Amino acid sequence: MGVKVTLKDEGYKKAYAEALRLAKTAKKLKITVGYFPDQVSQDGVPLTLIAAVHEYGTAAVPQRAFMSRAFRLGQRKYMALMRKGMRGYGREFNKVAEVALEIALHAAEDIQRSILTSKRWAAPLAAATVWKKGSDHPLIDKGDLLMEVKYKIEGVNE
Numbered sequence: 001m002g003v004k005v006t007l008k009d010e011g012y013k014k015a016y017a018e019a020l021r022l023a024k025t026a027k028k029l030k031i032t033v034g035y036f037p038d039q040v041s042q043d044g045v046p047l048t049l050i051a052a053v054h055e056y057g058t059a060a061v062p063q064r065a066f067m068s069r070a071f072r073l074g075q076r077k078y079m080a081l082m083r084k085g086m087r088g089y090g091r092e093f094n095k096v097a098e099v100a101l102e103i104a105l106h107a108a109e110d111i112q113r114s115i116l117t118s119k120r121w122a123a124p125l126a127a128a129t130v131w132k133k134g135s136d137h138p139l140i141d142k143g144d145l146l147m148e149v150k151y152k153i154e155g156v157n158e
Contacts (some may be wrong), residue, residue, distance in 0.1 A: 028155035062123035068109040104151035
């Protein structure tokens with residue numbers, strides 16, 4: 001004995017097909033936030049290098065993991081935005097691209113906030129560095145890391 005279900009409601013079929021399309025799109029989605037190879041500081045140094053030196057530290061520079069800190073503190077928010085976007089499809093967000101953009105913007109803002117608050121949580125600057133740059137605020141020299149946080153969203157229209 002089997003059960004056969006026939007869907008007569010065309011609206012439901014369309015909504016189901018759209019939900020499947022969104023799920024497939026979301027699987028391909030890639031959001032990258034931070035610094036990219038084509039970005040350079042005012043002094044001509046690649047921002048990827050400056051960010052990596054501070055994120056991981058070197059023999060001469062202590063680790064100031066501003067990006068991983070930002071992502072760790074924002075992880076719940078990004079997941080909530082994704083859930084809200086999927087639940088609110090057609091109401092609060094129209095497309096996966098809009099959800100991705102919202103997440104990317106929040107992540108970029110979180111990196112900036114991490115840089116701005118680094119004086120409270122990061123290793124202090126050496127006295128020679130403070131004297132050289134005229135400030136004791138870690139991660140901010142000319143403002144390149146702060147102002148040049150970018151994002152890239154891939155896989156939305158595939």
